[in-house]
Amino acid sequence: MSAPPPLFGGIEAGGTKWVCAVADAGGEILATHVLATTTPEETITGAVRFFQEHPALAAIGVGTFGPVDLRPGSPTYGHITVTPKPGWTHTDVVSPLRAALRVPVGLDTDVNSAALGEWRRGAGRGLGTLAYMTVGTGIGVGAVLNGRPAHGLLHPEFGHIRIPHDRTEDPFAGSCPFHGDCLEGLASGEAMRRRWGRRAEELDDPAAWELEAEYLAHAVTTLTYALSPERIVIGGGVAKRPGLLPRIRARAFDLAAGYPAIPALTDRSAMEEYVAGPSLGDHSGIAGAVELAMSGLA
């Protein structure tokens, strides 16, 4: 009797829920399991239990909320650093999984994992450099640069860039506990809820969405000038709003004023391909986590 073919596990480790999946060597997802994010012990144990049902597991990949230490060789590698999420500050998410499952554990941020998923299997296939921005409760950006997830001293925290904020037009002071009116403080789902008094999903005021498009267009142009990606994928709950993506494109095109003379900034139809929704819908992150397991990219 031959050994069963190897399986690869992925965890999309969010602050609200953990999505766990097992995939075959082709990346096809065979089983998933969703857990609420409670205490670190309970959550990690729940994930371990799911993966233990699949003895052919060869490796797992984790795309986690953060900030998280990604520096190979660091004594706190794989630890969440300081997070507002109660109980999770300084939690080691890698060692307990490795110890319980006895397989290699690949790790990256949730947004890099989503970028990786779209890059391998979605809207970024065949490109060298891709940025993925999620606009949900918070705002985060992951990127694949030169074919590798973007790391550095820690990892990008693009949600916290400052953008122009006209306080006459928008007197809201911003919702970021650190910076007030950074990008996340002005344009996240949480910022919208606090500015307008209702959740983004329930908000129909065209002025609200015009303002949202303005801020996210600044995110697009800053990403363009900072990273020069070949495509920007915008996902997350807030970004699902019908009509938002076209407004972001139109405004970003105007803001960039044709400079530099790349197709997306000089031809509105090229801009449509440049700023795209996620091909994998809500599955970019879990697809990327499975890729982290398969590719050894960490």
Added chain:
Amino acid sequence: MSAPPPLFGGIEAGGTKWVCAVADAGGEILATHVLATTTPEETITGAVRFFQEHPALAAIGVGTFGPVDLRPGSPTYGHITVTPKPGWTHTDVVSPLRAALRVPVGLDTDVNSAALGEWRRGAGRGLGTLAYMTVGTGIGVGAVLNGRPAHGLLHPEFGHIRIPHDRTEDPFAGSCPFHGDCLEGLASGEAMRRRWGRRAEELDDPAAWELEAEYLAHAVTTLTYALSPERIVIGGGVAKRPGLLPRIRARAFDLAAGYPAIPALTDRSAMEEYVAGPSLGDHSGIAGAVELAMSGLA
């Protein structure tokens, strides 16, 4: 008689002058030659003539002003795209050098070349990810990410990011012909000259330098959130102003408000190492151009 040891050429191809150098295999510069940037033909011919005096030349590297097409395989690889510099739009800077000198030609932007120089031989030695910002007539950023110069669809044009601009405090509309008050439009040497009516070198008003530090501190925090570099080197003529670097550091520290909890943002003495002047002084760019010749990084 054995062949002479190979030599490596570098060109720091600026809009005002071209600095040409020949170095030995250890990167030691043996001869330099400076040309005024006039017409493409005259300038390139002048460079060729200098390098022809060194028959042992094995390769040359060019760090050029831009925007420039860096995409390998592109039909316009090595061409300047659209530049305000008269006569240089669509100039091919690579083929004529290769044809005349019959050696491989490495290519990158002037700022990536400076980043590479500092990374190999200066303030970025041993780091994986480094950003180099030049603040002179214009503002540009080069970066080494995951050990490679940052490219992408074109290359970063970080000088054109938008930052907060308080028009009550600073009514100057900005000097960028494309964007008005982008970073370069607010904080370049040209912006200072137009706002204050005199060149940065001749400007002693403390308010002018306070404002300059404010804008460049925004550049530092945005670079941090966008690229997460391990160090940011700030060079260029304007950045030589005594006392400017400490003000930028202090203001960037305050703007970041301790998030994320990396040493540079939570410990003022770590910020001093994080934001540094160029170890190579004015030679970062030419050192990087020689590296482009030696390393085959293009």
